[in-house]
Amino acid sequence: MAMNLAPHVLIIGGSDSSGGAGIIRDVETVAAFGLKSCVAITAVTAQTHDRAISVETVDATLVATQVRTAFQANTVAAIKIGMLANAEIVSQVANVLAEHPDIPVVVDPVLASSSCKQLLDDEGTTILLEKLLPLSALITPNLPELAALTGFPTIDRAANRLLEMGARAVLVKGGHASGHNSTDTLFTPHNPPITFSAKRQPHEMRGTGCTLASAIAAGLAGDQSLESAIERAKAYLCEIMHQAADPCRTAKKS
Ligand code: PLP
Numbered sequence: 261m262a263m264n265l266a267p268h269v270l271i272i273g274g275s276d277s278s279g280g281a282g283i284i285r286d287v288e289t290v291a292a293f294g295l296k297s298c299v300a301i302t303a304v305t306a307q308t309h310d311r312a313i314s315v316e317t318v319d320a321t322l323v324a325t326q327v328r329t330a331f332q333a334n335t336v337a338a339i340k341i342g343m344l345a346n347a348e349i350v351s352q353v354a355n356v357l358a359e360h361p362d363i364p365v366v367v368d369p370v371l372a373s374s375s376c377k378q379l380l381d382d383e384g385t386t387i388l389l390e391k392l393l394p395l396s397a398l399i400t401p402n403l404p405e406l407a408a409l410t411g412f413p414t415i416d417r418a419a420n421r422l423l424e425m426g427a428r429a430v431l432v433k434g435g436h437a438s439g440h441n442s443t444d445t446l447f448t449p450h451n452p453p454i455t456f457s458a459k460r461q462p463h464e465m466r467g468t469g470c471t472l473a474s475a476i477a478a479g480l481a482g483d484q485s486l487e488s489a490i491e492r493a494k495a496y497l498c499e500i501m502h503q504a505a506d507p508c509r510t511a512k513k514s
Pocket residue numbers: 273274275276280281282283305342343368370372373374375465466467468469470
């Protein structure tokens with residue numbers, strides 16, 4: 261059978277049995293933007309919404325083969341990376357992606373679950389910075405991830421450090437900050453930072469990082485500019501957080 265020519269977002273990450281985060285969230289998000297997904301699964305995790313019970317990592321060679329075959333089967337227009345589990349997987353994924361330098365890569369640096377289970381080992385974090393960061397169009401750390409990746413406590417210094425290390429753009433998510441608004445800040449080389457603000461949602465939801473990064477990747481796959489993709493992704497995230505707070509809202513509207 262011929263290659264599927266419809267634009268796909270290739271999602272590289274882990275599954276979450278609860279459906280709260282990971283690949284399921286990614287595929288749902290990409291579909292909401294009218295695009296198809298193909299996947300390379302890096303780990304199978306058993307989680308509730310409060311606890312990560314167990315994690316089984318996929319062999320790194322099999323992850324790389326999934327990435328290669330996804331490219332062979334489909335037209336990959338953008339790539340979203342989430343949980344990578346360990347250094348060997350990061351390294352093999354980076355090797356394959358280096359063969360496709362023109363496809364935009366959005367990296368959500370998933371280091372741990374909100375229940376504090378480590379989802380990338382320490383060496384994996386080092387390799388991510390060395391090998392994957394320079395291949396990325398955008399990295400989307402939240403505040404704890406930004407501090408863990410760089411060791412710098414201030415946002416500006418930390419984001420600029422990631423740019424110096426080869427990132428083309430850094431979106432620092434403000435979800436862990438406080439205040440009336442949740443503000444994300446986009447840092448790119450030689451430009452003033454750009455902020456994206458929305459009213460802070462009063463309740464928490466899992467998988468927000470996965471959703472935002474996948475929505476941005478979907479926008480880039482549709483040839484949107486980075487700023488426009490971020491703006492639309494943030495609007496989409498706000499909408500689904502509203503729906504999660506009031507699940508009847510969609511039904512009431514129709
Ligand atoms: N589990 C998997 C497989 C993930 O990919 C992620 C985030 O990307 C998480 C858990 C973390 O999500 P949360 O912070 O909502 O627990």
